[in-house]
Amino acid sequence: MTDPFSLGRRGLFGATAAGVLAAPFLMNRAAFAQADPKTDAAMSPAMKTNGFKIGTFAVTVISDGTRVSEKPQETYGTNQTPEAVAELLKANFLPTEKFVNGFSPTLVDTGSDVILFDTGMGEGGRKAGAGQLIAGMQAAGYSADQVTIVVLTHMHGDHIGGLMEGGQPAFKNARYVAGQAEFDFWKDPARAGTPAEGGHKGVLEKVVPFAEKTTFVGDGAEVAPGITGMAAFGHSPGHMIYRIESGGKALILTADTANHFVLSLQRPDWEVKFDMDKAAAAATRRKIFDMIATDRLPFVGYHMPFPSVGFIEKLDQGYRFVPETYQFEI
Numbered sequence: 383m384t385d386p387f388s389l390g391r392r393g394l395f396g397a398t399a400a401g402v403l404a405a406p407f408l409m410n411r412a413a414f415a416q417a418d419p420k421t422d423a424a425m426s427p428a429m430k431t432n433g434f435k436i437g438t439f440a441v442t443v444i445s446d447g448t449r450v451s452e453k454p455q456e457t458y459g460t461n462q463t464p465e466a467v468a469e470l471l472k473a474n475f476l477p478t479e480k481f482v483n484g485f486s487p488t489l490v491d492t493g494s495d496v497i498l499f500d501t502g503m504g505e506g507g508r509k510a511g512a513g514q515l516i517a518g519m520q521a522a523g524y525s526a527d528q529v530t531i532v533v534l535t536h537m538h539g540d541h542i543g544g545l546m547e548g549g550q551p552a553f554k555n556a557r558y559v560a561g562q563a564e565f566d567f568w569k570d571p572a573r574a575g576t577p578a579e580g581g582h583k584g585v586l587e588k589v590v591p592f593a594e595k596t597t598f599v600g601d602g603a604e605v606a607p608g609i610t611g612m613a614a615f616g617h618s619p620g621h622m623i624y625r626i627e628s629g630g631k632a633l634i635l636t637a638d639t640a641n642h643f644v645l646s647l648q649r650p651d652w653e654v655k656f657d658m659d660k661a662a663a664a665a666t667r668r669k670i671f672d673m674i675a676t677d678r679l680p681f682v683g684y685h686m687p688f689p690s691v692g693f694i695e696k697l698d699q700g701y702r703f704v705p706e707t708y709q710f711e712i
């Protein structure tokens with residue numbers, strides 16, 4: 383049988399008996415993967431939000447959207463054989479030719495501050511169905527104007543894309559927090575003419591305008607009472623993660639420490655195309671997820687499948703992602 387993800391519209395409306403029979407079952411997924419961008423926007427997971435409490439803090443994870451990409455083995459396990467990557471995907475009931483990546487910014491309402499961690503793709507991603515953060519926030523009862531602090535875990539496009547909206551600050555009452563090492567790297571004119579040039583330009587356009595309102599931080603920085611930054615370098619030169627603590631409970635926002643719930647967690651040492659320092663990223667993955675597993679903490683992973691919250695079990699070679707179910711409801 384052919385991979386349902388590869389079935390185009392022609393296949394859906396084909397004249398064969400098999401095509402007709404298969405059509406209702408395949409419609410949603412095939413349409414999701416194949417539709418034109420306008421239709422994608424309508425089908426994007428806008429308004430997907432997940433709210434829960436950590437002590438007295440209200441945490442809301444918001445889906446900014448998802449993206450379907452081809453050939454997972456060209457992004458994950460790039461130092462492995464394509465067969466090894468396919469085998470691990472199959473063992474986890476996942477397709478081998480395409481994968482879905484989600485984007486999940488997180489809002490933490492401490493009672494004194496409304497703190498947004500990362501801003502999604504913004505208007506640049508909207509044609510492809512992403513850029514749904516503000517719509518999702520509104521569905522969860524928050525306006526963009528209520529945000530008092532925007533924290534950038536790092537400065538890749540899917541995290542800083544939502545800082546501006548129509549040439550204006552999207553969160554006009556906010557101050558900003560970002561990693562010093564991250565900013566220094568991307569802002570540096572030495573990035574011109576290197577593979578980081580696109581990111582450099584993005585930071586000049588999206589982040590530099592806010593520099594005067596930004597507190598640049600490093601390992602151990604306190605963003606607000608109960609919210610502490612931790613250096614987690616590797617994915618990018620100054621990638622930071624955050625510990626959220628209230629009323630004796632804790633949650634880790636792991637940002638892009640792991641980018642796929644199977645390929646990056648079950649095989650933390652496999653190289654990932656988007657990890658800029660691959661060895662440092664792998665070492666950081668092990669350090670952070672060892673801690674999360676040992677302390678039995680919940681975490682939000684920016685690219686974990688929505689609702690993007692789970693726990694970690696340590697296995698022989700790596701880790702198992704245990705998605706949250708009702709842990710925060712009772």
Ligand SMILES: [Zn+2]
Binds near residue numbers: 638
């Ligand atoms: Zn990312």
